[in-house]
Amino acid sequence: xxxxxxxxxxxxxxxxxxxxxxxxxxxxxxxxxxxxxxxxxxxxxxxxxxxxxxxxxxxxxxxxxxxxxxxxxxxxxxxxxxxxxxxxxxxxxxxxxxxxxxxxxxxxxxxxxxxxxxxxxxxxxxxxxxxxxxxxxxxxxxxxxxxxxxxxxxxxxxxxxxxxxxxxxxxxxxxxxxxxxxxxxxxxxxxxxxxxxxxxxxxxxxxxxxxxxxxxxxxxxxxxxxxxxxxxxxxxxxxxxxxxxxxxxxxxxxxxxxxxxxxxxxxxxxxxxxxxxxxxxx
Amino acid sequence: xxxxxxxxxxxxxxxxxxxxxxxxxxxxxxxxxxxxxxxxxxxxxxxxxxxxxxxxxxxxxxxxxxxxxxxxxxxxxxxxxxxxxxxxxxxxxxxxxxxxxxxxxxxxxxxxxxxxxxxxxxxxxxxxxxxxxxxxxxxxxxxxxxxxxxxxxxxxxxxxxxxxxxxxxxxxxxxxxxxxxxxxxxxxxxxxxxxxxxxxxxxxxxxxxxxxxxxxxxxxxxxxxxxxxxxxxxxxxxxxxxxxxxxxxxxxxxxxxxxxxxxxxxxxxxxxxxx
Numbered sequence: 001x002x003x004x005x006x007x008x009x010x011x012x013x014x015x016x017x018x019x020x021x022x023x024x025x026x027x028x029x030x031x032x033x034x035x036x037x038x039x040x041x042x043x044x045x046x047x048x049x050x051x052x053x054x055x056x057x058x059x060x061x062x063x064x065x066x067x068x069x070x071x072x073x074x075x076x077x078x079x080x081x082x083x084x085x086x087x088x089x090x091x092x093x094x095x096x097x098x099x100x101x102x103x104x105x106x107x108x109x110x111x112x113x114x115x116x117x118x119x120x121x122x123x124x125x126x127x128x129x130x131x132x133x134x135x136x137x138x139x140x141x142x143x144x145x146x147x148x149x150x151x152x153x154x155x156x157x158x159x160x161x162x163x164x165x166x167x168x169x170x171x172x173x174x175x176x177x178x179x180x181x182x183x184x185x186x187x188x189x190x191x192x193x194x195x196x197x198x199x200x201x202x203x204x205x206x207x208x209x210x211x212x213x214x215x216x217x218x219x220x221x222x223x224x225x226x227x228x229x230x231x232x233x234x235x236x237x238x239x240x241x242x243x244x245x246x247x248x249x250x251x252x253x254x255x256x257x258x259x260x261x262x263x264x265x266x267x268x269x270x271x272x273x274x275x276x277x278x279x280x281x282x
Numbered sequence: 283x284x285x286x287x288x289x290x291x292x293x294x295x296x297x298x299x300x301x302x303x304x305x306x307x308x309x310x311x312x313x314x315x316x317x318x319x320x321x322x323x324x325x326x327x328x329x330x331x332x333x334x335x336x337x338x339x340x341x342x343x344x345x346x347x348x349x350x351x352x353x354x355x356x357x358x359x360x361x362x363x364x365x366x367x368x369x370x371x372x373x374x375x376x377x378x379x380x381x382x383x384x385x386x387x388x389x390x391x392x393x394x395x396x397x398x399x400x401x402x403x404x405x406x407x408x409x410x411x412x413x414x415x416x417x418x419x420x421x422x423x424x425x426x427x428x429x430x431x432x433x434x435x436x437x438x439x440x441x442x443x444x445x446x447x448x449x450x451x452x453x454x455x456x457x458x459x460x461x462x463x464x465x466x467x468x469x470x471x472x473x474x475x476x477x478x479x480x481x482x483x484x485x486x487x488x489x490x491x492x493x494x495x496x497x498x499x500x501x502x503x504x505x506x507x508x509x510x511x512x513x514x515x516x517x518x519x520x521x522x523x524x525x526x527x528x529x530x531x532x533x534x535x536x537x538x539x540x541x542x543x544x545x546x547x548x549x550x551x552x553x554x555x556x557x
Contacts, residue, residue, distance in 0.1 A: 039449045040421045146319055172446055175318045175475050177515040202449050205478050205520050243450035246478065246520035246540055253544045259551055269523035276528060276547065280554055 002068075003164055003196050004028040004051060009065035011046060011055055020046040021220045023065075030163070033190045033197045033210055035228065038217035039241050044200045045091075047217070048166050051198070052086040053079045070163055084113065087157030089167040093149040097141040097156075102133060105141055106156045113160070127159035131185065147178035154182070158189070164196040165189075176206070183207055205245045208232060209268035216242055233265040247272040283309055284330055284438065284469070289339035291325055299325040301493035302339070309437070312460060312470045314480050314501065317490035318515035323473045324365070326490070327440050330471065331360040343438070358387065361436030365443040365473075367423040370430075371415040376407060379415055380430045387434055401429040404459070420447045438469040445476045457483055481505060481519035481538040489514055506536040 009024040021043040028034050036044045049055040053074045056063040067074045070085035099105040103124055110120045128134040131151045136144065141152050150170060157165055167186065171179035187210045189195045201207045208214070214231045216224040218240050224231045231237055232248050247269045251261065261279055266272040284307040291300040299322045307313055315323045328334040329341045332348040341348045343356060364370045373379035380401055384394045402408045405425045410418060415426050424447070431439070445453050453476075460470050460483065474480060480487065480501055487504040489497040491514050497504050504510065506522045518526065525537045533550065537543050 039451060040447070041419055169447075173319075175515040176477055176517040177512070178319075180517055203478075241449060241451035243453075243478075247524060250521065250524070250540055250543055250547075253540070254547060254551075257544070257548055259548065269520045269527060273524045273527035276524070276551075279551060280530065 001030050002027040003030045003070055004198070005068045006050070007066040009050065009063070009067055011050065012062045013059065014061045019220060024222055026215060026222060026225060028196060028198060030196055031190070031194045033187065033212050034199070035207060035211035035214045036198060036200045036217065037202060037204065037214065037242055038223070042217040043220040044217055045168055048088070048168055048198065048200060050074060051164070051166050052082040052088050053077060080112065083109065084160065085162055086164045086166060087160055087162040089153050089157055089165065089170050091169045091172060093146070093153040097149060097152055100140055101138050102141055102152050103128065103137040105152055106159050109156060109160045123159045123161070127155040130158060130189070131155035146173045150174060150182060154186070164198065166198045168200045169202070179206060183210060202243060204232070204243055208245050208248070216240065228267060229265040232267065283307065283344055285342040286329065287340040289329060289336040289341060291329070291334060292337050299493055303495055305488065305495065305498070307469060307471060309469055310464065310467045312464050312483070312485040313488055314483070314485045315471065315473045315488045315490060316475065316480065316514070316516060321490040321514070322493040323490055324442055327442060327471060327473055330438070330440055331362045332356045333362070357383070358434070359436055360438045360440065361431035361434070362440045363428050363431050363442065363444065365446065367427040370427045371423060374414055375412050376402070376415055376426050377411045379426055380433045383430060383434050397433045401433040404432065405429045421449070421452055424448070438471070439463065441470070441472045443474055444472055445474060445479050453479055475516070477505060477516060477519045481521065484539065502536045502538050505538050
């Protein structure tokens with residue numbers, strides 16, 4: 001069942017000469033982990049903003065085509081109602097955090113939805129624990145490191161228990177180990193809780209292994225849409241300028257030299273190392 | 283040449299960001315300073331053009347101590363491109379942004395004109411000459427900031443997190459550009475978290491942790507040391523991960539380059555097949 005579906009979606013920002021996305025038709029199935037990538041300015045962030053109605057309800061501009069999210073028309077249904085279904089984590093956590101303590105920030109969305117105190121307490125504690133920041137609940141988000149702030153932003157969205165979480169380069173300011181830990185937490189939620197995840201990222205070395213499905217955009221349109229392994233093994237994907245994971249590239253390079261590893265295209269160093277070990281046994 | 287001698291630095295809040303750093307960067311070197319958030323990387327490079335002065339110790343640029351001169355005169359030799367271009371850009375057009383420093387250095391109008399054209403062309407910004415920098419995307423603004431520094435042709439170039447928000451193609455352009463600068467004898471220092479970018483460039487790597495330098499050497503040796511990287515909150519580049527996991531004694535451990543990896547693996551696999 002599709003939880004996000006667009007049909008011929010075209011959007012132009014107010015005052016812009018040409019559309020930022022044109023004729024985009026795509027689907028995200030329930031429980032999928034979808035990666036959206038493509039060169040800078042390809043329209044990925046714009047597309048994500050239509051998923052909870054920020055486009056066109058906040059940004060105005062001209063939207064054509066259809067966008068259905070959780071069976072609702074996201075272009076018309078009020079954004080605060082959409083927020084129950086879709087949680088959005090922005091590129092920069094500072095744009096999202098504002099309260100004096102971590103737990104107040106995490107509780108804010110729930111207060112707006114009118115939850116009673118007891119349920120709110122339960123959900124806030126649950127989200128803080130999942131994000132690994134329960135001990136930081138009384139700290140001010142503004143005195144925390146970037147990694148901790150990012151966890152608060154993710155906890156705030158999880159507390160709402162949305163069916164869908166959309167993350168736009170959620171770790172671009174973090175050191176690599178902190179980034180990796182955050183992706184692991186998100187992947188865990190996807191597998192254990194069946195949360196549908198849409199992740200926008202340039203760094204496929206870090207993220208391709210988590211995604212069942214990848215969408216590659218270029219100049220406002222979708223160029224490739226399919227299973228991650230298939231799309232990333234295509235020569236054309238590389239030519240658009242998408243940063244293919246090194247493990248995938250190395251596998252393709254060896255294949256061209258006649259090395260038959262007799263397996264599917266690897267997306268991570270673990271997968272390729274395992275294949276190579278098998279090949280070396282003989 | 284940059285010489286850093288036992289430099290300590292404390293911010294007014296009392297936080298000691300540098301705790302005795304010594305480092306020499308020779309002319310024509312390409313150095314990547316790496317380490318986790320808050321390790322002191324940006325604080326250190328801000329000493330290279332005198333934006334910060336050491337609380338204790340000495341920083342010299344070509345034998346001139348940074349405490350004995352002004353940022354303005356150091357700037358002629360040391361160009362600094364900030365992590366966030368918005369901390370740097372202020373003019374109404376891209377062209378004026380680039381002209382600003384050149385006018386301050388007192389270049390003749392025709393020289394300024396030539397330099398602007400050269401820098402715009404180099405960074406693929408010619409079409410934005412008359413555009414406001416604030417109308418451009420984040421990645422484009424970053425290139426304007428770089429162009430405005432390159433235009434006066436500093437001998438030493440410092441880039442703070444140059445790859446953030448840049449896609450694959452832009453990173454490749456940046457890599458080629460750095461290589462070109464280096465071949466012309468310029469010194470380049472970058473501050474970065476981007477292990478894959480460093481693996482592709484293989485510069486000298488200086489690893490920092492809690493205000494000190496904990497390792498200094500070739501990229502391929504430092505980026506393949508799992509214990510060292512883990513305490514610095516850095517992950518191994520993907521090629522190094524593969525070689526570590528393979529655990530084949532005859533393979534070297536310090537491989538980060540994909541072409542070297544291909545050659546080594548091919549040789550090994552072909553030998554096994556013959557046996």
